[in-house]
Amino acid sequence: MTDTRTAAPRAPSDEAAARPMIEVIGLHKSFGDHHVLAGIDLAVPEGSTAVILGGSGSGKTVLMKHMIGLLKPDSGKVIVDGEDIVPFGPQELERVRRKFGMVFQGAALFDSMTVYENVSFPLKEHAKKLKEEEVREIVRTKLGIVGLKGVEEKFPADLSGGMRKRVGLARAIVLDPKIVLYDEPTTGLDPITTDYVDEMILDAKRELGVTSVVISHDIASAFKVGDQVAFLSGGVIVEHGPPEQLRRSEQPALKLFLQTWFGKY
């Protein structure tokens, strides 16, 4: 177990940056007759932030759940840190999941626990040798990273949507994961809070050096936080590259998606 108090931010070398931390190859998934993912290929280099952009119901969340092993594909591979996790059983998946932190759309905080209990939960599960005072110090540090102070004894119901997301991020990074997944982090937030959450994602990358995958339909946020953006439509990734490349893309579905946004704003 990494000592979370002393772990330095991981700054990947140029060589390491080229190595994909997550690689999805030929991924297919159907629910009944609905073919949600129809052959996804995607590589996320270590230390980078990839945004998966797409409309509602395009399969973004399904793709993310495959990355962390919450869903099994019908066919295809999901390689995390060099290991194909598709054939893994529950115990092997638990080991792989310790490399991840995940921020959920609705934060998914345990509503019967205080903020402190929520953020310290992964530590108490997986770093049992730490003393209570050490746990308290780590929780204070992580809450500081996401810009929260003095909220440890509050319950999630007492917090605003933006604060809950920040507590969710603090919980996600408390074990210093290699990868952080963000599920629709800015959905339902006002523009100022959205901007704050974007900065929070960028800060987490800068300060902790994590590989991040963000799924979103918020184009402005996607272009702000993403090193690369993949546009998902019809169960496949139709365009993938740096934000500027997508902005100039002639791909019809993406063009329509972007026009709706830029036409509106």
Place this chain on the structure above:
Amino acid sequence: MAEEVETTGAEKPPGLFASILQNLEKAFGKTVSDVGGVSVLGWDVLRWAIRRPYRLAILFGQLDFVGVGSILIVCLTGSFSGMVFAHQSVRAFQMFNAESLVGPTVALTITRELSPVFTALMVTMRAGSAMCTELGTMRVTEQVDALETMAVNPVQYLLVPRVLAGLTMVPVLAMLFDICGLAGGFFVAVMVQGVSAGTFLNRTQQWLDPEDIAEGLIKAAVFGLTVALIACYKGYHARGGAKGVGQATTDAMVQSALAIFILDYFVGVLLHS
């Protein structure tokens, strides 16, 4: 049916008989699927119950919630069941001058049948509904997914303590029901309706065997396990927001009550064979 075959134009609604058949088929399919699902969940709970880490703090929390939290309601139900049963028995046996049988009748009925059935029903209503709603809410707000992403097995963390609490606490509460029921029966028969205390106690001692109490406790354990599994299964697989959680809780309550009465017959037959 012949009418339906001949119909070539606009689709006709199914007839009453066909509609009843369709509903029965759907209900049968759902029942088979639920029984299978609960059985698989039971196996999963068993597998994860014997694996480390043992979450004793959560287990004690559930024992407290299911057991200690249900003491008052079980005592009240037990006392009044014994009282009303004694009241009716005295009236009936007086017709044959057989009031001496009131004690054993109350004791045998309570220990063998009323205690396990009523205790399990009370636990279902108080603790089973809460378990189902809590788990359902955790499911639809992605708290269960959050546990999985944090490499914590939700079956072990959430379900094992609840099922173990149901399995162990319902028999304990059934014992309490026995005591309260017998005390209530004694009070009404002896203090209110004038049956001799000596006759009541002597005849009860003469007829009531430890096997009768054991039968009730075995039934209570089976019911406790079953209602906890059903509540956990329905809550754990809830879908569709608040409405889905409400539907899951309704299903859990109805199915638990039915399961108690159905199992009561089969376990009783099995124990007497």
